[in-house]
Structure formats: structure tokens, C-alpha cells
Amino acid sequence: MSDNLLEISGLSVHYPGRAAWFFQKAAPKKAVDDISFVVPKGRTVGLVGESGSGKTTTGRAIVKLAPRTAGAIRYQGQDIGTLANAAFLPWRKKIQMIFQDPYNSLNPRADVLSILSEPLEIHFPSMTRADREARCAELLRSVQLPAEHLRRHPHEFSGGQRQRIGIARALAVQPELIICDEPVSALDVSVQAEVVNLLQDLQEQFGLTYLFIAHDLAVVEHVSDHILVMSKGRIVEQGTPAQILGDPKEAYTKTLLAAVPRF
């Protein structure tokens, strides 16, 4: 039994390109191009890259939010990349996502109780209404929000509080792996520190595994056990934070590091 929760080998996501002339075959747009990496259980793997590098597409392809063109996605040894949507449902419970923009990823018309209840209704259909409500209150407590907030709507919260609700929603179904797609980039620095600390506390408490996608190298260095550097759809370099930060091998990684203003 390997310790890797997730094993990606040769993953590609290609989109049809636009042909210059109609009988000419269009070159595909290679958003993700033949990448391989593993995510060990209980660890955090950081995925850094600039806009358009394919880091978000990689995260989305794992949960079938982006179409896989080629390659294998194995979860605890089982190939989940080839599953049809219906057959994939049990893995949606094991793999959850947190998104960048807490303003757009919560339904503005739903209160917090229904936002947090929805995944419970899908994955725990036998749960009673009272149990669900109790569970939602518990979820809010685990992200350090008071249980009274269950009846409030997203617009009544600050950005940091909304991101906590997004985290609570991901936690609702007791996932093993959470794909965090730029979870703190839209937040003020002081709020960013709180959310990063919260994610680390939750990881310890629930034994979570994270794929942490971000463009901020300092944040990725802080949270990650292993870092993948992506550029133009490919992983150009990977290693421990000390290796990537202290002894980068690739020119692209060096450029990226040199661009960060230090103080």
C-alpha cells in the first residue's frame, strides 16, 4: 500500500484550438501538457505558477471540472480519471475544493445553513434534518465562526468570513483531500494569515491532505511539504521548499524567485 493518496501520471488537458483557415487542422491549446506528480497522504503539495500556467486546470481536472485528454489520475491506486460522472460521485466526497473568490463561489440567495446542508443532502441522504443542522453548526465552529451565523446570507460576511464558509462547505462531507485553488489570494494580509493558520489547524485535526494552488511563492513555501512549479502547462521543477527556494535548477524558477520583491 503506497502512502500516496493521489498519483497523477502523464496528465494532459488539451482544448481545441482555433483554425486559421477552415480546412486547416487547428493546433490544440495545451492547458496542461503531460504532467506527473504525487500527493502523499497527510501532506501539502504546493502548485505555483503564473496566470495561464495550467495550475488551476490541473486542480479542476482531478475533480472532473476540466476534461482530461490523456493520462492517469489514481486515487489510492484506483484510476478515477476514466470514470463517468455518476460513478465518480463517491470520490467527490473524498476530494473537495476551495475556490479563490469567496464572493462568487457562494450562492448569494442561500443562507449559510443551506449552503452547508447541500453537500450533506447529496452524500449523506439518510441524515435527518435535525442532524444536518447540528452538523452545520459544528462545521461553523470548526472554522471559528459562531453557530448563530447559520441563518445569515453571504453578503453579510467579510471576505475572510466567506472564505471560512467555503472551507466549512468543503469539510462538510469529511473529505480526505482538499484542492485549495488560490484560497487566500483575494484576502487582506492579516486575514490571509488567519485563513492559512486555520487550514493548517484543520489539516492537523482531521488528517487532511492538501493540493495548494497559488501564485504567491511565499505563501506556498510556508504551507507546503513539496512544491511543484508550473509554466506553460508543464511542471518545470519540483522539490522541497528548501530545494526550490534555496537551490532552484530551472531558469524559470530563478526568474520567478528573482521577481519577488524582498524586504
Place this chain on the structure above:
Amino acid sequence: MSAEPLLRVQDLSVTFRNGDRETVAAQGVSYELAAGEVLAVVGESGSGKSVTALALTRLLPPAPGCALGGSVRLAGVELLTLPEDQLAKVRGGSIAYIFQEPGSSLNPVYTIGFQIGEAIALHRPEIKDIRAEVIRALAEVHINDPARVADQYPHELSGGMQQRAMIAMALACDPKILVADEPTTALDVTIQKEIMDLLARLRRERGMSIILITHNFGIVANFADKVQVMWKGRIVESGPVAQVMREQTHPYTKALIACIPRLGQRRRRLTTLSEELKVSR
């Protein structure tokens, strides 16, 4: 005649009124900016940093919705009481602005060249060949093939190129002060470096002053001469960059710098603000 600095802000306050409710967005803001100087304004959302910068040229809703107090003097001329028609010449003419999201600051239905040309026609009526001036402005911000970019629409450009076009537009009228409100927050770090290098060069070559609003202390340390930290609408700390980065007098500045993860200085846990220092949650 006493030496009047380029910009002197004294006890500036911004108050928003909504019915009976009053919100003081900024108060007691005082500072001076010399020609060629870069002032960084640091603070979190809601600290009043952007509203203070907009208040300089009254780019805020008119009274009674918004009331300004204090004094803003540009080369000795009071801006807070200046008639609208004269103020219009200051806006974009002497004090130009660039904002965080170039995509939403540019008009999507006009070409880049048209929008820059509009600013030139308004502020520099003596210029006859506007198109040549537009192309010169685009070339100055290191846009390759400026003639082609002038004919493109904003959506055809990347974020970094859009911000360059915004800077070209702001500089086309040769402003004395450029207010840059989080100019690189939406951009990748490599593009951020290019834009900041560009601003540094323009400041050096033109002797232009810059008010740089940011939350990135890395940019402050590398780019600004002096810095002021805003918290709950007030300046809680100000001074030369080297001094403030070395030793902070206000607990908020200290805490704000401490909560930022720094490259190559891995810690087990990030510091957070104590309850009494929090602005938003």
C-alpha cells in the same frame, strides 16, 4: 515666500453621509510630497487609503453625500475649493491616476489609441498630431509595435499590457504626480516587476512624484522613499522607508509586517493581528 512643497495635505478628512448615518472614512491626514518623491501608502481594506487618494482631486460623490475637510494644496493652489472647471485640468493633467484593475478602468468599446488620444486632446490642446503623440506615449512604456496596439481594443491585451496602456494614458499629459492605486495587485510577479521597474524609470527620467497605494511591503521597501501606514482612516505611522521597515512605532504596523509570510524565512505558524488591531475580519 516660504518654500511650498509640490503637494501639501493638511488635516484632510472624508466623511460619507447616508441619511442620518455618518461614516468617517479618513481623518487627520497630513503629509507633504516633494517633486520626484515616492510616497507609499499602506493599509488593509477599509483603512481609508484609496478614499484619501481620490479626495485629493475630489473624485468622490459631491456633498451632501460626501464631505471633505482640511486642505490639499498643489504648488500652493487649494484643490478642495477649486472650481470644477479648473479642477478638471488638474485631474489627469497635474495629478493622474492608475488603478488596480486596468481591465475595468479602460473603456471596452474604444481602441487604446482613441482613449489615450482623448486625454491628450483634453489636456494638451496645442498638440496637432495626436496619433503620433499616442504612439510615442505607448513606446515610452515599452510597448512593442505601439502603432498596432493603438488600434487594438482593451480585451485584445493581456493584464500587464493593459496596465502599461493605462500608465501611457496617465503619463501622456505629463502629470506632476502619479497616484498608483494597487497597480500590480492583479498581475503576476514577473509582470509586477516589469511594471514597477517601468514606474521607477519614469520617475527617474521625469522627476515625477508617485503616491503608491499598496499592501505589499516588498514593493514599499524596494521602491518608495517614505511610507505611511493607515489604520481605521488615520495615519498611524509614517517616516522614511528604511526607518519604518527597521523599527515600527505603532503596534498595527508591527503586527501587519509580522503576519506576512516572507520568502526563505519559513516559520511554523503565521502571526495574526490581535482583536483590538483588526480592521476587518
